Amino acid sequence: MKSDFKFSNLLGTVYRQGNLVYTSDGKKLLSPVGNRVSCFDLINNKSFTFNYEHRKNVRRITLNKQGTLLLSVDEDGRAILVNFVSRIVLHHFNFKDAVNDLQFSPNGEYFAIAMGRFIQVWKTPDFTEDRQFAPFVRHRIYSGHNNDVLSVTWSNDSRFFISTSKDMTSKIFSLSSAEKDVAMTLAGHRDYVIKAFFNETQEIIYTISKDGALFQWEYTEKPTDGDSEDEDDENDSDDEESESSKKPMSWRITAKNFFHSDARVKCATFHPKSNLLIVGFSNGEFRLYELPEFNLIQSLSMGQNSVSTVNINATGEWLAFGSSKLGQLLVYEWQSESYILKQQGHFDSMNALCYSPDGSRVVTASDDGKIKVWDVVSGFCLVTFSEHTSSVTAVSFAKRGQVLFSASLDGTVRAWDLIRFRNFRTFTATERIQFNSLAVDPSGEIVVAGSQDTFEIQIWSVQTSQLLDTLAGHEGPISCLSFGNENGSILASASWDKTIRIWNIFGRSQHVEPIEIHSDVLSIAMRPDSKEIAVSTLDGNISIWDIEDAKQLHLIDGKKDIIGGRFLEDRFTSKNAARSKFFTCIGYSFDGLTLVAAGNNNSICMYDISNEVLLKRFTVSQNMQLNGTLKQLNSSRLTANGESLDLIDRDGENSDLEDRLDITLPGSHKGDPSLRNVRPEIRVTSIVFSPTAAAFAAASTEGLLIYSVDETILFDPFDLDVDITPESTLESLKEKEYLTALIMAFRLNEDYLIHRVYETIPVNDIKLVSQDLPIVYLDRLLTFIGKLVMESSHLEFNLLWVQSLITSHGKYINAHKHLFSSSLKSIQRFLARLAKDVVLVSKRTGYLQSYLTQETRELDTYVEEEEEHENDDEEMDEDEEQEHNDNDDSDSDGEGWLGAANGKKASNAFEEEGESDSDEEMDSN
Known part of the structure; x- marks a missing residue:
């Protein structure tokens, strides 16, 4: 199995503090998440987290207009x-x-920093003429404020910028030293000026204060004393005198507007092109105004907590809001009044996690009683379940079907349908007990749970939700439960009585004698084939046991591999710290050859079981604001008594009233992370391998960490020579050497080239190419097909490839499942989606067929009736034609169509005369 895992993404949290930044095209949003930065692609519905870390939480971020340089600053600068x-x-x-x-300035050449009472302008790093990289060169320091500067705003032409400060003033500065006369102070507010903006023409300046006042400034004539109308008339009569006596110009207030809100203004942003102003308040409300008329467009609320930051994209359509207390991130489209993105992390620390059977989703459970389902690719939360009324302690998927199970301290075990997103089963015991462990039979028919209140294991039927049985035998509370993936009848349980028991569920008996452990069991994990079980104990060891014989096979000493960090109140280094030298959670890999372990410390260890060696060790976080990440003792931060200066509460010295108020519970370790009265501790509560074996997830204090194997190889130099080029590959393709061209394309590892060769191979040659394909390229071809089929429209062509490859190399794939697990999972997802589409199409065509069949029957009946009518008409036509022929035979042969007509008229007249004569005779008689 590969061991080159790297950090790939951070889920479970979307925003902590700081500002939000859009890219220049407005399609991506950057958000600070603790000491990292995450990027959300709003168009493609994807996200990623940058791999680098700060020493403390990120305070500000900025991105240049070209979208090439990202600059982030933490709380220490x-x-x-x-x-x-x-x-x-x-x-x-x-x-x-x-x-x-x-x-950053709009032209990208400078960036401004508000630091203390000063504004520093630095040149953007670039390549100079001698090709030397000059990272940071300071251009100038601007001063003039009497208190901390809160914001800096550039003009559109990058010549000027405005700074706002806590001294209730705003100042205009020029980037060029030749324009010193531009510098001016804008005073008049009665509270902190939090933001200032230029309009699009740069003729108007808007300033916003914390008390809800909006001032409009314009560059107009400055009034002077002694001016009269006579002097104006004289100046109008003489041009030279008017220029010499011209009034001085100055920035003056031309309009004052007020928001009239009981809450304080926390943030604001302005879109110059559309004159749209967005303001966020401390009560969670945000408003949209149209300037300069100050027309209220919308007024909405995102909760009861304050809006920490707001930003708008370049087109003026999407608004981004962040709330630090809730950890909430919103992207709102104000024209359609709909949310583009609405994400929120867990309110409290995560307790457990599990992967879905196909590895596309991760489920997390937290102390806040909520269960969240995260999409691995996009990084977004799909659904949140909040039916539990207490902490959720364990979650587990059924091996088949979209069914999720959860256990909670509220005394219930619930089953969730992830197709309809609802709770369809609730399991309870005969008495009210708190469940802390959970396991699901691979078939999904049996669910078991353990509690620290009783010594029995509860067993329920999923179909009937009835309590089937209780397994008794342990002499202490149940701490851990685990099923295997293949043999569903084998259950392993661990207890405080320092024993592990193996149960045969359907046989209702113990599989082997209880396994005696010499220390408290913290976690157990069963190998996927149900033949071995791994046990993590309080003494820092991981022991591997054979289930059939109850014999110990391997022993891994993990104490020496754990990085134990020091807490802020410790007076010793991390090397001498004795706490947390054990693993509280362990997990098997897909092939059962590797074990990953973590605990209440700053390390994740990956072990090779057969050799009992450490393969790789990962550091959970480098955030120094968490307890357990520090290594050395910093004597400069210690008082004379040996206490740390960082432990002194200085909130009472803050200038703002809302910052001085303290409503927290002293010593509280749970609740909102931003309101804790103690420092959070770094720890990993759960760790699980993905079913694809290409990633594993860890639920930590920082969030849900995803570590994956980096398979994006840009260039593969193996088996290359000078003759392998894209041109030679295309030449081989033209000569119908399809296998050679395909191998050359894989050696060059160019996606467009592989795609072209793949789709050029004729259908008749697919079977032959699949049979002769080297085993080395089998997994890469399956992976390529798995990525391609989700977007390709050639369904039958791709199915023929999959069928040929599986048929030709099925035995090798079956013998090396762990090598092809990731590619086969992608193929399986495609086939499952295709099967659903086929079923849906068959249903629709079935209805259409019945409709067409009914219409065909009615049409046949109609045609038969029409044919009968036509036959009757033909017989009548034949009779009429026969009579017509008889009449023609009686006529003279020399008469034409005109003579026949005259003869018919004469006969009619004769008949009329005959009738009249007969009438007269009858009258006479």
Whole structure:
């Protein structure tokens, strides 16, 4: 199995603090998540998290207009410059103070930093003439404020910028030293000025204060004393005198508007092209105004907590809101009044997680009583279940079907339908007990749960939701339960009585004698083939046991591999710390050869079971604001008594009233992370391998960490020579050497080239190429097909490829399942989707067939009736024609159509005369 796992994504949390940034095209949104930065693709419904980490939580981020450089700064002023396209860290820099705002100029040549009472302008890093990379060069420091600067806003031409401050003023500065006269102070507000904006023409400036006042400034004539109408008339009569006596110009307030809200203004943004102003308040309300008329367009609320930040994309359509207390991120389209993105992480720490059988989803459970389903590819939460009334302690999927099970401290075990997203079963015991462990039979027919209140294991039937049985035998509370994936009747349970028992569920008996463990069992995991079981104990060891013989096979000493960090109140280094030298959660890989383990520490260890060696160790987080990440003792942050200065509560020294208020419960470890009175501790509560064996997930204090094998190889130099080029590959394709061309395309590893060769191979040659394909390229071809089929319209062509490859190499694939698990899962997803489409089409065509059949029957009946009518008409026509022929025979042969007509008239007249004569005779008689 591959061991080159790397951090790939961070799920479970979408926003912590700081500002939100759109890319220049408005399709992607950047959000600070703790000490990392996440990017959400709003068009393609995907997300990723940058691999780099800050030492503390990110405070501000900014992206240049070209979309190439990303600059992020943490709470200590340490900045990291990143290439946004390639996601590579370019430079580290320390500004040595807290940064309140950070903005790139519109032309991308400078960036401004609001730090303390000063504004620093730096040149954007670029390549100079001698090709030397100059990371950070300071252009100038601007001063003039008497208190902290809160924001910096650039003009559209990048010549000027406005700064706002806590001293209730705004100042205009020029980037060029030749324009010193431009510098001006805009005063008049009665509270902090949180933001200022230029309009599109740069003729109007808007300033917004915290108390809800909006001032409009324009560059007009400055009034002077002693002016009169006579002097104006004289100036109008003489042009030279009017120019010499011209009034001085100045920025003056031309309009004052007020929001009239009981809440304070927390953030604001302005879109110059559409004159749209968006304001967020401390009560969760946000409003949209049209300037300069100050017309209220919309007023909505995103909750009861304050709106921390707001931003708008370049087109002025999508608004992004962030709430730090809720960890909520919204993208709102104000014209259609709909949400483009609405995501929120767990309110409390995560307790458990599990993968879906196809590996496309991850389910997390938390102390807040909620269950969230996350999509692995997009990184978005699909659905949230909140029916549990207490902490959810365990979640597990059934091996078949979209059924999820959860156990909670509220005394219930629930079954969830992930197709209709509803709770369809609820399991309870005969008495009210708190469930802390859960296991599901691979067939999905049996669900078992354990509790720390009783010593029995509860067994329910999923079909009837009836309590079938209770397994008694343990002499202490149940701590862990585990089923295997293949033999569904084998259940392993661990208890506080320091024993592990193997049960035969359907036989209602113990499989073997209880396994005695010399230390408390913290976690157990059964190998997928149900032949071995791994046990993590309090003494830091991981022991592997054979289920059939109850013999110990392997013993891994994990104490020496664990990185134990020091807490802030510790007076010793992490090397001398003795806490958390054990693993609280372990998980088997798909092939059963590798074990991954983690606990209440800052390390994730991956072991090779057969050799009992450490393959790789991952660091969970480098965030120094969490307990357990520090290594060395910093004596400069210690008082004379040996106490840490960071433990001193300085909230009472804050300038804002809402920051000075403290409504938290002292010593509380749970609840909103931003309201805790103690520092959160780094830990991993659950860790699980993906069914595809290409990734594993860890539920940590920072969120849901996804580590995956990086399979995006840009260039594969193996088996290459100078003759293998794209041109030679296409030449082989023209000469109908399809196998050679396909192998050459895989060696070059160019997607467009592989795609062209793949679709050029004729249908008749697919079977032959599949049979002769080397085993080395089998997994890569299956992976390529799995990615292609989800977007390709050639269904039969792709199915023929899959059928030929499976038929030709089925035995090898079956013997090496772990090598092809990822590619086969993608093929399986395609086949499942195709099967659904085929069933749907068959249903529709069935209805259409019945309709057409009924119509055909009616049409046949109608045609038969018409044919009968036609036969009757033909017989009548024949009779009429016969009579007509007889009349023609009686006529003279020399008369034409005119003479026949005259003869008919004469006969009619004769008949009339005959009738009249007969009438006269009857009258006379």
